[in-house]
Amino acid sequence: MADHASRRLDQEIERDGPRAIYLQVAERLSADIRQRLVPGDRLPPESELSARFAVNRHTLRHAIDLLEVQGVLERRRGLGTYVLDPPVSYPLHAQARFSDNITAAGRTGTGRLLAATCEPAPAEVAAALKLRGGNTVWRLTTLREIEEAPVSIIDHWLPLAPFPSLAAEYRGGSLHALLAARFGIKPLRRSTAVSAALPLAAVARQLRMSPGHPVLRLRTLNVDAATGSPFEYAVSCIRADRLELVIDHDEPAHA
Amino acid sequence: MADHASRRLDQEIERDGPRAIYLQVAERLSADIRQRLVPGDRLPPESELSARFAVNRHTLRHAIDLLEVQGVLERRRGLGTYVLDPPVSYPLHAQARFSDNITAAGRTGTGRLLAATCEPAPAEVAAALKLRGGNTVWRLTTLREIEEAPVSIIDHWLPLAPFPSLAAEYRGGSLHALLAARFGIKPLRRSTAVSAALPLAAVARQLRMSPGHPVLRLRTLNVDAATGSPFEYAVSCIRADRLELVIDHDEPAHA
DNA sequence: TAGTGGTCTAGACCACCTC
């Protein structure tokens, strides 16, 4: 119920208080964004904001750093700082499929192939796929976007033998849909490990993230429902500010 | 296979290259830590490191910021900067229980009660627990540690009626074990939402994190296996640098 | 060219911990 005058007082920054200035600025910015701005809006430039708060530009940048890591803002060099959409829910159950998830949320999702190569399987991949040492595997790198905004970049590792023509056939869209239609696979997510990680510089660039900001890192093992044998090991880097994972736990059959 | 001379060359920092100095410093520090240090070791002070790399202390700090967010290092004001343990795996299946998970990993885990109050249920809690409006619920705040290091802080929300004496009986340890022993509940994790978030200042302090660093935020709904009705809604803030979530997907019964 | 964010340096002072 703050009137004009008292709200201004609330907004005063305490320079000798125990709370760091950049934290106070971050809170005020956060409140201002919630109250006055909508996703897509551009923030005033750093020079203007630092003048408005009467702090140094570095201090203001420190405050914006927090909101950027939090997924509230996105900086675009040369352009400005923009308010982001809230994260999209991403159900992570055994049959989860990216395209279906996004469509269900009423958004437009795309999957694009960035690279397809044959490489010797790294130890982690060989172990997960239960390969003998020295095996060569497919490595497909895909980029996924929601409404033009990149949300994840995924390395898919698949054994060569069952999918000899994979690179020739897959161009984009749902990889699992192709595997189902063309190779008769019934994909089933077996296990997922979630951690926070710093993306490689190249990955960060493709996700249009500032360097140094963490992503959710998912390591997923997919098996064929028919045979139970693993057919894909995937390492995903997900912008945690754009996607929220949702896990629905099914009670195991034996319980 | 780098000998002394060539390794030194590898380590040179390119001041006019396209890669930012702080990123190069972060990579060199990261490699040095992997090769020469073990968890618990202390890094040289910032003044010494900035001199060694011939960069400004602010630039060095920027590099350390990255490793801190990544969970490689932990800064302790007045003490120094220390190498952290790698994250502990935390299985997130329907029957997952913190204490069992940690014990299984060969670590010592503790749970401590920070606060127990009765509060009106926030909308999110009331909806999850399927309460009528205006209901008062238990709010238990617990802190969990592994080997003396705080890893998560959890707000547990429970309805009052089934657990009239809860606050009097629970002091620490496994909350779910108490609910099972004392109230006959068979806890079952129903759904979990995972997102990245910035912790409140108070939470960050209790987790001994630097302000501005993100945590994994889990919102969990637990039901009683016997009746299927929800008995607990929990909001966890987890140090993503200390715990890694692992999800084993059980095939649903109908598949 | 003008405006935006990104980086680096420099120096000062503070808060916290140990002794």
Next chain:
DNA sequence: AGGTGGTCTAGACCACTAC
């Protein structure tokens, strides 16, 4: 008291985008 990390300021220059 001395050493550590934490914060703030100041000014400079660069990289990218749009026009």
